[in-house]
Amino acid sequence: MFIDRTNIFVKAGNGGNGCVAFARQKHRRGGPNGGDGGKGGSIFLEVDKGLRTLSDLRYHPHYRAKNGAHGKGKKKSGKKGEDLIIRIPPGTVVKNKKSRELIADLVNPGQKILITKGGRGGKGNASLASSLDPAPRFAKEGQTGEEKELELELKLIADVGLVGYPNSGKSTLLASLTRARPKIASYPFTTLSPNLGVVSSKEREFIMADIPGLIEGAHKGKGLGHEFLRHIERTRLLIHIVDLTGYERNPSLLNFRTINEELRAHDPLLLERPQIVAANKIDLPGARKNFPRFQKEVEGQGYKVFPISALTGEGTEELKEAVAKELEILGK
Template identity: 55%
Template sequence: MFYDRAKIYVKAGDGGAGAVSFRREKYVPLGGPNGGDGGRGGDIILEADEGLRTLVDFRYRRHYKADRGEHGQGKDMHGKGAENLVLRIPAGTIIKNEGTGEIMADLTRHGQRVTIAKGGRGGRGNARFMSNTNKAPTVAERGEPGEELWLLFELKLLADVGLVGFPNVGKSTLISRVSAARPKIADYHFTTLVPNLGVVQVEDESFVMADIPGIIEGAHSGAGLGHEFLRHIERTRLLLHILDISGSEGRDPLEDFKIINQELKLHSPALAERPMLVVPNKIDVNGSEENLRRLREEFGDAYEIYPISAVTGEGIDKLLHKMIQILPEVPLIGLSADPDEHRMVQVQSEDRFVITREDGMYIITGKEIERHAAMAYLDTDDGVMRFQNILKVMGVDDALKEQGIKEGNKVSIGKLELEWSEGGQ
């Protein structure tokens, strides 16, 4: 099944916790701290794979979580870092932040990678906190939480040649004749509802051809699943505009040509500048001669015209050799035709933390302060004192007092809940 959109949740691994430990050996009464550091959590990495053509795997599994790092141990043994989690996606996939709409990556080449969520660093063991004033610290750090977010995947097929045109003009018949692709073919509109890819071999050369589902008037504004279809044309290097030159559908092929070109231009001005060959199809049908003559008179100076019959094969060899001739001169397509359409710039707050009140509780938010809270080691007096000092240095104490906090009031920082006292939290 062809799926070109997906929404998934990713969570990088948390860092392992640092250890509180002391050297205990015979004849060494004051061995000192030897708690090791925790290991780093695993990253979430996306990798483009040209062998994948659909996002179907992400339809049945939507949550992905990397492993956490190992905890530190005594005897200065550091925890092992976790393995990264690599998710393979089709080449040509755009990755967006679901919350902001920002384009985070655009993977177009096989093997191209991006780290989309970083694992948390491991917490430091108590050996790291020894100083001239504290020879036996009983404080460590818990592991830093890994990054987490919802992602949107949007696949835009990568192909050398894209077939465009109205429904039922013979695109599927052509791709089935020149490649191993076997799309469903029938004599009614919208037989093709998903793009089909085929590899075309001409002597010692080959290229990828995409059969894009039929476009109708108003497609640029979404008519007839227009957005779904037009999106896949953006990554094709050369366009073949297929026309029913016989007019068997009761339409004027010259008018069809103008309508489709206008839809391409309205969807993306870059598409209007893409190299295009005009391919009048069904020249074996009665009545095609007159329309072909009109087409040459109207557009023969602006476009190269290659009449064919996808059913009988007439004219196809000449068309294939022309494509082989001009494809090396057509540059590769990088980013989507209009990447700024979805790009969003966020203004980053300069505040280190923000305090709000809800049901009598003081809620403190902010990336930095929440990270300190998640890594705080509150199992010993040393750990509690260190966290209190952090809050004081950051200005949290003074800010809470300015907002009128009283003895016994609850304070929430991330997943940590504290009770305020005049001597500290």
Template identity: 50%
Template sequence: MAIPSFVDRVTLHVYGGKGGNGCASVHREKFKPLGGPDGGNGGGGGSVILRVDTNLTTLVDYYRESHRKADNGVPGRGDHANGATGADVVLPVPAGTLVTDADSGEVLADLTGEGTEIVVATGGRGGLGNAALASAARKAPGFALLGEDGETRTITLELKLVADIGLVGFPSAGKSSLIAAISRARPKIADYPFTTLVPNLGVIVAGDITYTVADVPGLIEGASEGRGLGLEFLRHIERCAALVHVIDCATFEPGRDPLTDLDVIEGELSAHGGLADRPRMVALNKIDIPDAAELADLVTADLEARGLRVFRVSTKSGAGLRELTYAMAELAKQRAAAPEPAPARPVLRPKPVGGGDFTIKRESELWRVRGEKPERWIRQTDFGNAEAVGYLADRLNRLGIETKLLELGAVPGEGVAIGGDNAVVFDFAPGIDAGAEILSRRGEDHRLEEERPAARRRRAKDEEYHRTKSEEEEVR
């Protein structure tokens, strides 16, 4: 299967990097084998970022490779060594790329200016090492927190060409020939009654004005309803400041004439919507053919009566092209001089203070706890470590989950699930400290307070020496 060279719509799967795990380590050196916790924090995972590159005109790279993942964070190490942050993945996209969440349909961003960017998949947080978890009440944690998974998202990228002037018209009306004649664009051109398969973008210099022109293919009767390829390409004219109807005055197809062609294309533009305010001009093409030149003379007055500026052109001989390019330059200049619309002001909706950290709902056989904090704490917990589980229990209790469950009527032994599909379920046991049977203080490894036999003997010997010296001084 051949891969197309122009792609304007893709589905992309993006994955933020996983955060590195924190390290549970104890400082050790000569004569001080248990010197306290020194485990470093894990590094955060990298993020996936979309950034506008105006040199690009297609999304074909993401058609070829539709899964992109950022680097994971590096785990922490002993001796207070924090792990490195995972590298971000920056994905260049053309100007005019619309970014949509494929699952919810929410528009995430409309990327237009050079360098504009958006983070589409955030990397996970790195876990804290046991050095960062130490406190006055918990001097010697024997555990660390796990790094969090990065954000996973499926997005849709949809390209809408950014051009000053859009060329519209029937297939074989000469749009591709026109853009090749007035710019350095070199589209594939042939004399066939089928549409060009890709839009073409050209840069034109007229005097001191430089502007861009897009040849928008696919417009036939019924294009706005999905006939042919028109529905795929109509969106490319949405960003154009003005439209130029390129009309074939030399067509031999029955039922075709310049006025009818104009009405058909205008009907499709109207059905697509949102283009009524764009200035229009008409280019009557192929006047190098005598019959076409005669037909152009006949319809010019009717077109001008509709309020349209009309240009008689030939892409083969070059007749009328200079006048047309300067007229398009004036429209592009008007667009550049028009004031930019005021940016939409963001609406800040702060979260409510108090009571907003979690919610609890009764389901058929258990209680369901949802909330950013408790669900994040669950992901950070190593359930193979009893101290870590005890630390989690303390955090949940301080948040008020146990108290709230009792208020709602929960009884010991009922199931409590924290999270959604991948929830952690445990039996409700109010007032019981997790891990209390093995720990003197929850979340503290009291082994760090113990001394090895050699250290104990050395300390006893020092104490005996100082006691003897004190007794000798008293005798003197």
């Protein structure tokens, strides 16, 4: 299961209380020697590049760092509470659930942020002694550790996003170019959650994301599209796959325009992203027949078009190298 949004509760450790104590001396009471409480543990989030989902967090939604120990006599400070580090996958956006405020957008492996600070330890009576009150009979309580409810949302970081109508062959292409094994079937909405794969071209490797098919109205939540359109916000290039067999019955060109319209409606920047068109299922006679007209139209709109068969592999090498080249130009 692919989980891409979850809430977690975090509570930093409380500071330990300060101690009230006096040195023991024969016949009379000595000076104050109560130690300070230890600081509570803080909680950090750290990006771990080995993680791909938020599922661990969904199953463990509560995090508490250790409390600081209380101070003791003989001016012994309490031990500091241990910090807690929560590991998250690259591409996690962290928000405060209540205020909706954006806390961080954690992208780079190793990136680490403080999320809740441990409470300060309370001062013991030894530290509180002053010339006015050289032997205080009180100490300070430790500060309560901060607590927060966080909303975590994973946005995939892929170089290339595959977009297209349901059943156009997105998952088939991902399976043919990478070692990913997404579910493939001859009905729409086979893919229910995004799949990622690593494509190796001659010069470079890049990550490709296959998302559920888009339909008209996807940006308003129709089909499954809306939920997943945000996953392609971070890609640098789109491969738009069109099933060319549907030219007469279910016009490919119309589908092509519809998908681009959905991308624009979701975020106009998506349409400005470089887009390479893959005219798929070219192994089928109907598709081959439709290709020249489709190519003319789409090239006329300024797109590069590659006839491919995701199933037989025809044309996919050319597509792959063209994508790699484009990424090179884009500077990655």
